[in-house]
Amino acid sequence: MLEAFDLPFMQRALVAVLLLSVAGGLLGAWVVLRRLAFFSHAVGTATFPGLVVAAPWGIAAPLAALGSALLFTAGLTRLIRDPRLGPDGATGLLVVAALALGALLASDVYPAGTGVDQLLFGTLLGLDDADLWLAAAVAAGALVLTLALGRTWLATGFEPQTARTLGVSRARGDWALLAGLAVAVVAMLPAVGALLAATLLVVPAATVRLVARSVPQLLAGSVLLGATEGVVALWFAYELDLPPGPVLALLSGVIFGVVALGQAAAARRPVPVP
Amino acid sequence: MSEVLIEAVGLSTGYAPGEPALRGVTFAANAGQIVAVLGPNGGGKTTLMRALLGELPPFEGRVDVHGEIAYVPQTEQARLDFPVSALDVALMGAYRRTPWWKRLGRAEHDRALQALDRVGLRERAKDRFGTLSGGQRQRVLIARALVQDAPILLLDEPFSGVDRASEATILGLLGQLRAQGHALLICTHDIEQGRGFDRVLGVHGEQTFFGPGAALDAAALERTYGSEIVTLGEGAAIAVQCHHHDHEHDQHG
Numbered sequence: 001m002l003e004a005f006d007l008p009f010m011q012r013a014l015v016a017v018l019l020l021s022v023a024g025g026l027l028g029a030w031v032v033l034r035r036l037a038f039f040s041h042a043v044g045t046a047t048f049p050g051l052v053v054a055a056p057w058g059i060a061a062p063l064a065a066l067g068s069a070l071l072f073t074a075g076l077t078r079l080i081r082d083p084r085l086g087p088d089g090a091t092g093l094l095v096v097a098a099l100a101l102g103a104l105l106a107s108d109v110y111p112a113g114t115g116v117d118q119l120l121f122g123t124l125l126g127l128d129d130a131d132l133w134l135a136a137a138v139a140a141g142a143l144v145l146t147l148a149l150g151r152t153w154l155a156t157g158f159e160p161q162t163a164r165t166l167g168v169s170r171a172r173g174d175w176a177l178l179a180g181l182a183v184a185v186v187a188m189l190p191a192v193g194a195l196l197a198a199t200l201l202v203v204p205a206a207t208v209r210l211v212a213r214s215v216p217q218l219l220a221g222s223v224l225l226g227a228t229e230g231v232v233a234l235w236f237a238y239e240l241d242l243p244p245g246p247v248l249a250l251l252s253g254v255i256f257g258v259v260a261l262g263q264a265a266a267a268r269r270p271v272p273v274p
Numbered sequence: 275m276s277e278v279l280i281e282a283v284g285l286s287t288g289y290a291p292g293e294p295a296l297r298g299v300t301f302a303a304n305a306g307q308i309v310a311v312l313g314p315n316g317g318g319k320t321t322l323m324r325a326l327l328g329e330l331p332p333f334e335g336r337v338d339v340h341g342e343i344a345y346v347p348q349t350e351q352a353r354l355d356f357p358v359s360a361l362d363v364a365l366m367g368a369y370r371r372t373p374w375w376k377r378l379g380r381a382e383h384d385r386a387l388q389a390l391d392r393v394g395l396r397e398r399a400k401d402r403f404g405t406l407s408g409g410q411r412q413r414v415l416i417a418r419a420l421v422q423d424a425p426i427l428l429l430d431e432p433f434s435g436v437d438r439a440s441e442a443t444i445l446g447l448l449g450q451l452r453a454q455g456h457a458l459l460i461c462t463h464d465i466e467q468g469r470g471f472d473r474v475l476g477v478h479g480e481q482t483f484f485g486p487g488a489a490l491d492a493a494a495l496e497r498t499y500g501s502e503i504v505t506l507g508e509g510a511a512i513a514v515q516c517h518h519h520d521h522e523h524d525q526h527g
């Protein structure tokens with residue numbers, strides 16, 4: 001039954017999924033705690049203009065995407081300070097601008113055929129060594145960031161007013177979290193694409209969040225669930241001859257729904273809003 | 275012990291340059307002193323705390339702080355949906371002295387449990403912070419400040435929402451810290467309680483009083499709560515009677 005994973009391209013996909021679920025689970029735990037789901041989605045979409053110009057300008061696609069995502073993040077950290085706009089408002093404003101710019105570039109400036117659809121949806125079954133090394137680096141980076149800044153992220157997320165007196169730097173922590181997310185999303189692009197990167201970052205952690213009783217439980221649980229969902233989705237996709245990215249998104253969405261409903265039934269209270 | 279741990283000299287501060295919310299503050303808190311900060315709503319008590327913490331810049335004058343500060347904020351803005359226990363929150367007080375590559379060890383756990391014990395919440399240590407009552411959460415944040423073991427403590431209305439018995443326990447605890455040489459600043463609306471501390475600082479947009487509680491006379495009270503006396507009949511009656519008819523305070527307050 002598992003002969004699917006005898007094929008080299010499936011083995012690569014398997015390694016990629018496991019590595020990305022480490023990064024996705026660890027950072028995803030902070031995404032759901034710090035309410036950054038919209039940002040995680042937006043930063044993936046914000047790579048769009050970078051990806052459109054990558055080939056014509058002769059820049060490696062991941063670099064162009066990373067540049068685009070970091071510009072977006074830098075712009076956001078500036079805009080976010082304006083209390084009239086708020087974090088969601090600022091994110092929405094910038095992502096619309098990025099999408100519009102990308103669409104203009106793609107339709108008017110550069111002819112079709114830049115493979116935008118592939119970059120939006122990813123090709124988990126066609127990864128090369130460089131993609132795997134990038135995923136490994138991001139997994140290691142997410143681990144180091146979580147160890148080094150986990151307390152900062154917890155204290156500032158829990159109660160920003162006193163973070164400074166507890167000896168943690170809110171500005172440094174926030175910037176590192178947003179930039180780390182931008183890098184992680186870019187690393188996920190080849191596999192799942194911009195539109196589904198948010199799946200890996202948000203959905204497993206949001207699911208575990210429903211039942212986790214402590215932050216370490218949330219971190220470990222998100223990684224484990226993300227890895228399991230990734231492997232199962234790969235296998236399903238192979239057996240049913242479907243693209244793995246959307247299968248993963250659907251599967252993790254269904255599991256979230258089942259856990260949320262099960263929990264609500266157990267507690268006999270309304271379905272919690274994720 | 276009488277070294278100054280925290281002081282302000284001619285301090286003027288606020289939220290927009292050119293529009294100070296608080297002016298002319300000159301006071302000092304020594305090691306082993308509790309300073310009560312009195313003032314009406316909007317008088318500038320919280321503004322003063324934030325300036326002492328360095329969150330608000332001095333427009334004029336200066337702030338001198340000698341040592342770490344532990345802070346218990348007034349309106350608790352903690353996220354109640356976080357998967358953290360009362361113990362986890364108390365342990366945050368140990369973050370500053372624990373480098374990131376080290377675990378929060380046994381000694382810190384014991385210290386945090388002891389702090390929770392001192393605010394009467396030892397048996398709730400494992401409970402989710404968000405499932406505690408408002409007053410209990412306030413006490414957990416006080417426990418966190420205890421774990422910080424900072425020489426200076428700023429407490430902004432620490433007893434709001436705290437029941438009388440717990441208030442007495444915590445007051446006893448703050449007295450112990452004072453005896454150990456900490457300097458404490460406590461914002462309060464309880465004039466009689468404030469009078470009982472080492473020094474009283476009155477603020478109402480500007481400093482109205484600084485000195486021992488015994489010297490807080492009717493004129494100083496009126497400067498501090500003055501506009502309230504004019505506009506709020508009831509509040510004025512209480513504020514004035516606090517001074518002139520101490521024995522009637524309980525009937526009114």
Ligand SMILES: Nc1ncnc2c1ncn2[C@@H]1O[C@H](COP(=O)(O)OP(=O)(O)OP(=O)(O)O)[C@@H](O)[C@H]1O
Nearest residue numbers: 289290295313314315316317318319320321322348
């Ligand atoms: N974030 C803010 N931005 C602008 N002005 C503020 C802000 N916070 C407080 N103020 C203003 O500063 C003044 C002092 O407010 P402050 O919060 O220091 O009063 P307080 O003495 O703590 O009152 P309370 O007893 O209600 O806690 C008020 O006029 C208030 O409107």
Ligand SMILES: [Mg+2]
Nearest residue numbers: 319320348430
């Ligand atoms: Mg206040």
